[in-house]
Amino acid sequence: RTLRIGLIPGDGIGKEVIPAGRRILEALPASLGLKFEFIDLKAGWETFEQTGAALPDETVSILKSDCDGALFGAVSSPTKAVKGYSSPIVALRKKLDLYANVRPVKTVVSAPKPIDMVIVRENTEDLYVKEEKTFDTPEGKVAEAIKRISQRASSRIATIAGEIALRRQKIRAGGAPSIHKGPLVTVTHKSNVLSQTDGLFRSTAREALADPKFKDVAVEEQIVDSMVYKLFRQPEAYDVIVAPNLYGDILSDGAAALVGSLGLVPSANVGEGFAIGEPCHGSAPDIQGQGIANPIATLRSAALMLEFLNEEAAAAKIYAAVDANLEEGKLLCPDLGGKAKTEEVVQDILRRL
Amino acid sequence: RTLRIGLIPGDGIGKEVIPAGRRILEALPASLGLKFEFIDLKAGWETFEQTGAALPDETVSILKSDCDGALFGAVSSPTKAVKGYSSPIVALRKKLDLYANVRPVKTVVSAPKPIDMVIVRENTEDLYVKEEKTFDTPEGKVAEAIKRISQRASSRIATIAGEIALRRQKIRAGGAPSIHKGPLVTVTHKSNVLSQTDGLFRSTAREALADPKFKDVAVEEQIVDSMVYKLFRQPEAYDVIVAPNLYGDILSDGAAALVGSLGLVPSANVGEGFAIGEPCHGSAPDIQGQGIANPIATLRSAALMLEFLNEEAAAAKIYAAVDANLEEGKLLCPDLGGKAKTEEVVQDILRRL
Ligand SMILES: CC(C)[C@H](C(=O)O)[C@@H](O)C(=O)O
Ligand SMILES: CC(C)[C@H](C(=O)O)[C@@H](O)C(=O)O
Numbered sequence: 001r002t003l004r005i006g007l008i009p010g011d012g013i014g015k016e017v018i019p020a021g022r023r024i025l026e027a028l029p030a031s032l033g034l035k036f037e038f039i040d041l042k043a044g045w046e047t048f049e050q051t052g053a054a055l056p057d058e059t060v061s062i063l064k065s066d067c068d069g070a071l072f073g074a075v076s077s078p079t080k081a082v083k084g085y086s087s088p089i090v091a092l093r094k095k096l097d098l099y100a101n102v103r104p105v106k107t108v109v110s111a112p113k114p115i116d117m118v119i120v121r122e123n124t125e126d127l128y129v130k131e132e133k134t135f136d137t138p139e140g141k142v143a144e145a146i147k148r149i150s151q152r153a154s155s156r157i158a159t160i161a162g163e164i165a166l167r168r169q170k171i172r173a174g175g176a177p178s179i180h181k182g183p184l185v186t187v188t189h190k191s192n193v194l195s196q197t198d199g200l201f202r203s204t205a206r207e208a209l210a211d212p213k214f215k216d217v218a219v220e221e222q223i224v225d226s227m228v229y230k231l232f233r234q235p236e237a238y239d240v241i242v243a244p245n246l247y248g249d250i251l252s253d254g255a256a257a258l259v260g261s262l263g264l265v266p267s268a269n270v271g272e273g274f275a276i277g278e279p280c281h282g283s284a285p286d287i288q289g290q291g292i293a294n295p296i297a298t299l300r301s302a303a304l305m306l307e308f309l310n311e312e313a314a315a316a317k318i319y320a321a322v323d324a325n326l327e328e329g330k331l332l333c334p335d336l337g338g339k340a341k342t343e344e345v346v347q348d349i350l351r352r353l
Numbered sequence: 354r355t356l357r358i359g360l361i362p363g364d365g366i367g368k369e370v371i372p373a374g375r376r377i378l379e380a381l382p383a384s385l386g387l388k389f390e391f392i393d394l395k396a397g398w399e400t401f402e403q404t405g406a407a408l409p410d411e412t413v414s415i416l417k418s419d420c421d422g423a424l425f426g427a428v429s430s431p432t433k434a435v436k437g438y439s440s441p442i443v444a445l446r447k448k449l450d451l452y453a454n455v456r457p458v459k460t461v462v463s464a465p466k467p468i469d470m471v472i473v474r475e476n477t478e479d480l481y482v483k484e485e486k487t488f489d490t491p492e493g494k495v496a497e498a499i500k501r502i503s504q505r506a507s508s509r510i511a512t513i514a515g516e517i518a519l520r521r522q523k524i525r526a527g528g529a530p531s532i533h534k535g536p537l538v539t540v541t542h543k544s545n546v547l548s549q550t551d552g553l554f555r556s557t558a559r560e561a562l563a564d565p566k567f568k569d570v571a572v573e574e575q576i577v578d579s580m581v582y583k584l585f586r587q588p589e590a591y592d593v594i595v596a597p598n599l600y601g602d603i604l605s606d607g608a609a610a611l612v613g614s615l616g617l618v619p620s621a622n623v624g625e626g627f628a629i630g631e632p633c634h635g636s637a638p639d640i641q642g643q644g645i646a647n648p649i650a651t652l653r654s655a656a657l658m659l660e661f662l663n664e665e666a667a668a669a670k671i672y673a674a675v676d677a678n679l680e681e682g683k684l685l686c687p688d689l690g691g692k693a694k695t696e697e698v699v700q701d702i703l704r705r706l
Contacts, residue, residue, distance in 0.1 A: 077545040081544070081548040081549075081552050086548070087545060087546060090546060127500060127543075127546065127547060128546060130546065130547070132547065132548070132549035132550055133549065134549050134553065137503075139503070139504075139505045140503065140504030140505050140508075141503070141504040141553055142501060142502070142503045142504070143501070143502050143503075143549040143550040143552070143553045144499050144500065144501050144502075144549075144550065145499075145500040145502075145547050145549065145550040146497050146498075146499065146500075147480060147497065147498040147499075147500055148495060148496070148497050149495070149496050149497075149498075150490075150492070150493065150494070150495045150496075151492075151493035151494040151495070152492045152493050155493075190480075190599075191434070192430040192440060193440060193443060193480065193481060193483065194480060194483070194485065194498050195434040195439070195485070196434075196485035196486065196487050196496040196497075196498065197485055197496040197497065197498040199434050199496070200487065200494055200496045224603060225602050225603050225605075225606035225607075226606060226635075228581065228603050228606050228607040228610070229606040229607065229609060229610045229615060230610075231610075232585060232607065232610035232611070233610050246543075249578050250577060250578050250581050250603060252578075253578035253579060253581050253582040254578075254581040254582060254585065254607065256582060257581070257582045257583075257584075257585035257586050258585070262582060282579075
C-alpha cells in the first residue's frame with residue numbers, strides 16, 4: 001500500500017521536526033509493505049506574510065484530493081490580532097472535518113509513577129466556532145463569543161473515545177504492560193454551570209457510551225475544574241478522557257506537564273479515513289534554528305497518524321523505537337534536561353527501528 | 354468596630370466548616386478591637402428542596418442591607434439539570450457584584466518547593482452569564498452559550514490584580530519571607546483563538562496595568578493552555594495570575610493540586626466594600642457527617658474576607674496560626690494524609706491564635 005502524506009511544517013521548530021517525521025516513515029522496514037509519497041504544503045504565519053493566507057486554498061484542496069494523511073508542525077501566532085489572519089490548524093480541523101483530536105500522554109513503563117492516558121478532544125465546535133462580535137455600550141466595549149455544542153459532534157466524539165478505550169484494552173490483552181485494569185472513559189464537562197451546552201455534551205456522551213458495544217467500558221464523569229485537580233493528584237487513575245474542544249485543549253497541555261515535556265506529546269486530528277499527526281508543542285520561537293527541538297512528539301504523531309490509517313503494526317514499530325530511546329534515557333533533548341541535538345535523537349531512534 | 358457577618362453553610366461539609374470559621378473570628382484577641390455579629394442564612398440544594406429557591410431572596414437582601422461580609426460553605430449540585438435550580442454562589446457573585454474572586458495558593462515557607470501565588474478570577478461574566486439556548490436541527494439538538502467579556506469588568510479585575518500584587522509586595526517589604534523578587538501579574542487568555550472576547554480581556558488588562566501606579570509591577574501574558582502547563586512545570590515563577598471567569602475557575606483548582614489539597618485553599622468573592630469568604634472545595638458528599646473535613650480552607654477564607662474588609666492585622670493573626678499548624682505538620686486531616694478530626698485541627702489552630 002502506498003500512502004500519500006502531506007507535509008506542513010509551518011513555522012519555527014515545525015520546520016525542524018516535520019523532516020524527522022518524514023524520515024521515520026521512510027525508514028520503516030520494507031517487510032511492512034508500506035510505501036510513502038510526500039507532498040510539501042504551506043500554512044502558517046510566514047505563509048500568511050508571503051501570500052496573504054495562513055491556510056492557502058491549495059493546501060486544503062491537495063489534502064482533500066491527493067492525500068491519505070498529513071503531518072502538521074506548528075505555527076506562530078501574531079502577538080496582536082491581525083486582520084485576515086486566523087489559526088490555520090483550527091481552520092484545517094474544520095475544513096477536513098477532523099472531528100477528533102487524540103492526545104496520548106504516557107510515561108515510559110519503568111517510570112516511578114507511570115501514567116498512560118489519552119485525551120480525546122472534540123475538534124470542530126465549542127468556542128472554536130469563532131463566532132464573535134464586539135459592540136459599544138455606554139460602559140465601554142463588550143465582546144461576545146458563541147460556544148456551540150451539538151448532539152452530533154458530542155455523540156461521535158464519545159463514540160470514538162469508547163472505541164479507543166476498547167482498542168487500548170485489546171492491545172493490553174495482547175500482553176502490553178499496563179497500569180489499567182479495564183477500559184475507562186471519563187466524560188469531562190461543566191454542566192453545573194452550563195446546563196444546556198455542557199449538559200448536552202454530558203447526556204449525549206453518556207448515551208453514546210451506553211451502546212452495547214461499550215458494555216465492557218466503565219464510564220465516569222468529572223467537572224472540568226475538578227478534572228484538572230485530579231489529573232495532577234492521581235493521573236494514574238485515568239485511561240481515556242473525553243472533553244469538548246476547549247477543555248480538551250487545556251487538559252492535554254496539563255497532562256503533558258505530567259510527563260516532563262510538551263516535546264514528548266503527540267496528537268492526531270482524526271476524521272473519516274483521514275488523519276493529521278501534529279505534535280502538541282508550538283513553534284517555540286525561543287529555540288528555533290538551534291537544532292535542539294525534541295523530535296519525539298512529531299515521531300509519535302507520525303505513528304498516531306498511521307494508527308488511524310489502520311497501519312497499527314507500523315505505528316507499533318515507531319512507538320517501540322521511541323520508548324527504547326526514552327527508557328535508556330541517554331540521548332535526551334534539552335527540554336528533558338539532556339544535551340542531545342534533534343539530529344542525534346532522530347538517528348538514535350531510526351537505529352532502533 | 355463591629356462586623357456583621359452572614360453565615361451560609363450550604364450543604365454537605367459546608368455545615369461542618371462554616372462553624373469553624375465563626376469560631377476563629379470569635380476567638381480573635383480583644384486587643385484588635387473587633388467585634389462580630391453573626392447572621393445565619395440559607396442557600397443550597399437542601400434549601401432548594403425545602404423552599405423551591407436555591408438562593409432565597411431573603412438571603413440576598415439581608416446580605417445587602419445588614420452585613421459587612423459573609424462566609425459561604427459549599428453547595429451540592431443535582432446530578433441532572435433540575436428545573437428552577439441554579440448554583441446559588443454563581444448567582445450571589447452577580448447579585449452583589451462581587452467582581453473579583455481571589456484565590457491565594459501557597460505552601461508553608463519551609464516546603465521543599467515553596468510556591469506562593471494568587472489567582473484573581475473575574476467573577477461576573479464570561480460563560481457564567483449563563484445565557485444558553487437549545488434548538489432542534491435536522492442533525493439533532495444544538496445548544497449555544499454566550500461568552501461575554503466586557504471592557505469594564507476586564508479593567509477592574511486587572512486593576513485589583515495589580516493592587517493585590519502591590520499589596521503582596523508591601524507585605525514582603527515588611528520582612529515576610531518570600532520567593533518572589535518583585536511583583537508580577539500574568540494575564541491569562543486564549544486570544545489566539547478568541548481574538549475579540551479574549552482579545553478584549555487581554556488588551557484591556559494590559560491597558561489597566563499600564564497605569565503609572567503599577568509602574569513597579571511586571572506584566573506578562575500566558576495563553577491558558579500553556580498557563581496550565583507552566584503552572585505545573587514552574588509554579589514558583591508565578592505571583593499574581595489574572596484570568597477571565599472560566600479559566601480562573603480551572604486554574605485555581607489546578608493550583609490547589611500543587612499544595613496537596615483543595616482543603617487548604619481559600620477564596621474571597623470581593624466587591625466594593627463587601628467580601629464573601631468561600632473555601633475552594635465543594636460539599637464533598639463522600640465525607641460529610643464524619644467530622645473529618647479540613648477546616649483550613651474556611652479559616653483562611655475568613656482571614657481573606659477580613660483582608661478585603663481592611664482588617665489586615667486580624668487576617669495576619671489567622672494566617673499565622675494556620676501556618677504554624679501546617680509547619681508543625683502533626684495534626685492533619687485525612688486529605689493531607691493525617692488522621693485528625695476537624696475539631697482537633699480547629700482547636701489546635703485556636704490555641705495558636
Ligand atoms: C494554536 C492553538 C490554536 C491550538 C488550539 O487551541 O487548538 C493549540 O493550542 C493546540 O492545542 O493545538
Ligand atoms: C460550584 C461551581 C459553580 C463553582 C464555579 O464554577 O465557580 C466552583 O467550581 C467554584 O470554583 O467556586
